[in-house]
Amino acid sequence: MFLLQSQKLWTVVMILVISSRVAHSLHFDLHSGRTKCIAEDIKSNSMTVGKYSVDNPHEGHDLPQSHKISVKVTSSSGNAYHHADQVASGQFAFSAVEAGDYMACFSAVDHKPEVTLSIDFEWRTGVQSKSWATVAKKSQVETMEFDVKSLLDTVNSIHEEMFYLREREEEMQDLNRSTNTKMAWLSLLSLFVCIGVAAMQYVHLKTFFEKKKVI
Numbered sequence: 510m511f512l513l514q515s516q517k518l519w520t521v522v523m524i525l526v527i528s529s530r531v532a533h534s535l536h537f538d539l540h541s542g543r544t545k546c547i548a549e550d551i552k553s554n555s556m557t558v559g560k561y562s563v564d565n566p567h568e569g570h571d572l573p574q575s576h577k578i579s580v581k582v583t584s585s586s587g588n589a590y591h592h593a594d595q596v597a598s599g600q601f602a603f604s605a606v607e608a609g610d611y612m613a614c615f616s617a618v619d620h621k622p623e624v625t626l627s628i629d630f631e632w633r634t635g636v637q638s639k640s641w642a643t644v645a646k647k648s649q650v651e652t653m654e655f656d657v658k659s660l661l662d663t664v665n666s667i668h669e670e671m672f673y674l675r676e677r678e679e680e681m682q683d684l685n686r687s688t689n690t691k692m693a694w695l696s697l698l699s700l701f702v703c704i705g706v707a708a709m710q711y712v713h714l715k716t717f718f719e720k721k722k723v724i
Contacts, residue, residue: 536627537627539615541625542619543616543617544614551608554604558632559633561630562628563597576626580614580616581613582611583614584606585607588607590611613630613632615630
């Protein structure tokens with residue numbers, strides 16, 4: 510039984526680790542004069558990297574000025590971690606000082622007639638972050654620091670999931686023990702009730718037959 514539970518535990522952990530490596534990639538439309546924000550829940554001290562670009566509607570030509578965007582990444586407390594004005598593409602990389610929801614807001618200047626911009630955006634956080642070296646060089650951050658951070662995030666994520674699953678297993682064991690104890694007491698109570706009812710029936714029948722002078 511313990512071996513089966515351990516196998517299930519490791520299976521769940523491996524699924525979590527594999528699923529946590531999926532990149533957060535988006536493709537969305539942004540209308541001129543509008544702003545669209547995307548939120549990402551980031552843990553404290555976790556590394557996060559992002560890359561965005563505007564699709565060129567006319568391949569082989571320069572991107573029109575109307576297709577430039579402004580991008581700002583802020584924390585839940587309002588601290589700015591990245592800001593770019595009138596750009597066609599860009600990227601950011603930073604270590605989150607505070608935990609919470611971080612917002613990446615994209616805005617396009619007002620244009621008449623209205624223009625629709627297609628934007629590709631990829632946001633990777635913690636264990637999801639790959640290709641650390643490329644972003645690290647462009648952000649003038651030591652490549653080794655990003656690699657170490659990536660490994661630490663992976664280890665911490667697995668460590669936290671292991672503790673969470675262990676707590677859940679202990680809760681289930683406590684629940685099973687509590688249920689078994691209650692069932693034992695209920696069975697014992699039912700036994701006493703059955704014995705009491707049988708005794709009462711015996712006394713009643715004995716009294717009845719004595720009155721009838723059968724015994």
